Amino acid sequence: MPDFVVRLWGEITRTSRRTIFAYNIFVLLVLFAVAFVYHAVPEIYSGFRISVGPPKVYVFEKYRLFITAMWFGALGGVVISLKGVYDNSCDPPWSNCYNLWHLGRPFSGAVTGLIAAVIFTAISNPPPSRLVVYMIAFILGTQEARFFTFLSELARIFVQVPPNLPSQFKPPALRISAVLPAEGKAGTWVMISGQGFETGATVKVGPTKLDSLQISPDGVAAAGAVAKLGLAKDSKLDVAVINPGGASVVALEKFKYLGD
DSSP: OOHHHHHHHHHHHHHHHHHHHHHHHHHHHHHHHHHHHHHHOHHHHHTTOOEETTTTEEHHHHTHHHHHHHHHHHHHHHHHHHHHHHHTSSSSOOOGGGHHHHHHHHHHHHHHHHHHHHHHHHHOSSOOOHHHHHHHHHHHHHOHHHHHHHHHHHHHHHSOOOOOOOTTOOOOOOEEEEEESSEEOTTOEEEEEEEOOOTTOEEEETTEEOEEEEEOTTSSEEEEEOOOOOOOTTEEEEEEEEOTTSOEEEEEEEEEEOOO
16 A cells, blocks of 8 residues: 555544544533533523423422433443543554444433433332442443343343254353342342343342242343342342252352341
């Protein structure tokens, strides 16, 4: 390839990287400006509050948890985009193929934060603290691929996918890869992801089985409600899966019990 073409492409690449960096800084400044206005000057937006009801409830108050989770998700998206700009400045070299990914990260991060807040509010009993939801929204805003893997595993519990397996298929080894959420009171719905979970398996948190247990058809996820255990608050409990044939696996101290 001629030298002038190589130099021209290198200049385009450097320009694109600088543009993405400037875009991320701009979005970051906008996010912090919105946060400042939202918290420090509420009278600016108070006139634009939309009431829903009856009874009258203002949108900003009713959905503050979800709006703030979107903010933290967008912040996570900007942070991971800036990390990509830094990591790919020299080796491996910058690729313009990912420009749209960088431009979309604040928006996909905001959507991820919103979905995460909805899910964790729905499955937690009592509802999780706001700080926990915001932390989760930020982390998942930086980990888009892992978040959608989590959603896929959650969907498998409720969506029946007919298997199309070869006759000589060997069942996967039984293992536990994650427990979500990692803490909660009695009644909290917990999802255990992994592989090799068989229909009819027993899933325990501590010494007691999960209530209303559901296992995905492909054996990669199980979900159920934590029973009342009568244990001390903040007890760290093992999570166990026992298949009907006797095979079992235990994940040590994977769930913190917050009491009855």
